Amino acid sequence: MLSRHHRDPAAFPRLLLATLAVLLLWPGIRLAELNPGVLFDPAVSRSTGAFLAGFWPPAHDQDFLALLWDATLQTLAIATAGMFLALMLAVPASLLASRALSLSAASIGAQPGWLGTCVRWPVRGVLIFLRSVPEIVWALLFVRAVGLGPTAGVLAIAITYAGMLGKVYAEIYESVDQRPAQAMMRAGAGRLAAFAYGTLPAAAAELMSYTVYRWECAVRASVVMGFVGAGGLGQQIDLSMRMFASAEVASILLTFIVLVLFADLLSRVLRGRFT
């Protein structure tokens, strides 16, 4: 009697869920052809070890540092220009896609009107299309179209990130307290004015933090796209890896760490300003 009272009623469902998760994930590991044993193969660990041993000291001669500086600036420029173009598309799209600006829903307990819904769905569809194709694929397409160089990277980031930013912005608008904006719409204010006065003050910190995080992602993405010829640090790391110049790879990786650290600091400062 006592033991039945003390038994946790959640224990059995938890055990069941855990077993189910393992059963479902195991075939995934087989499908991914993951074999951790390969890491401990003596031949593999010898070549990896030799490459890693060359990491210290990182390359720091004058010529390479100048090269690294240029590549870093180019990567930052690709990421920033891409983000700027993405924002030009994402901000209007997010306003169109978000239910937070629905005038019909401003009445208490009312749903968005059918006309607004008819506009929101196609915009959502466009955003889904933009972000469902990975940026590396866009980059390959644009390298064909506009040739090798940073332009392809900028355009690829602009398109994919417009899709991501637009979707997440629209959801952030919906996730903050709707009452201030709705109260203003019920006092006769237009959608955009109500948005600027009612939604933006609450959403600003979240928007800022997500935008800086995405900029950080864009820096990384521009590096990856460098491998397919879109310039910047990626192209540099690709060259260094092909030449087995471990010291140069180490320097470039350190540069990445510094860039991400910088993005993190920027995000913290901006968040502090907006909360």
Place this chain on the structure above:
Amino acid sequence: MTLRLTAVDLRHRNGVQALRDVHLSIAAGERVAIIGPSGAGKSSLLNVLATALQPSVGELALLGVQPWQLSSRARQRLRSRIGLIHQAPPLPPRQRVVTAVLAGKLGQWGLGKSLLNLLHPVDTAGAHALLARLDLDDKLFAQCQQLSGGQLQRVGIARALYQQPELLLADEPVSAMDPRLARHTLDLLCQHASEQRVTLVASLHTVELALACFPRIIGVRDGQIAFDLSAAEVTPQRLDDLYANAQLSRAPTSADTATPWLPRC
């Protein structure tokens, strides 16, 4: 005639009948208090008058037009002539008081002026004058999150007054203020209403304040209008009937506690 309700029913989305067969007409420049027990439908009635809720049945005419027959654009124009003071004003915590007050005119300003005002307040003097009347002028550049409930209510009142509506509705506008401040603020609202020939409809839970400040009193109970009288005609007996509560008036006995609890739904 500023507003007229004819046989208005209001059923909320969750099926609760909030208003039942309400007939009401209020002339321009009248000052009316709505009283009644909590949950009687005072807020629902005010929200219907503010075009925030659409009546399920019946007809609503405001300032000479029927708001729910208008196009959305025309209804927004009508809404800019109606001010609603909320019991807990929905103000973004980080917004400055000056911006929150000036936002009252968003319905009358164009988008350009609205956005400009967000960057730099275009009428600091106007906001300051209103806040000074409400004894809040020292908070002009404070953020809303730094204010107390009663101070926020006064910011909400300042916004509604800055809007300069023809119909001013107030839902428990002074509920978070001390009695003296509440009286002062209500007097201010009434004074503004009589000076500007504005129709004022306010719901209040303090009956003494309602009787002291408003010439016409409407008692609401169970979603219906129980009485609609001048302040002098409201007798203690009528108030007792209005606020009568079967559950509260009966003293709890030991028999009550012994009866098993039955779920209501």
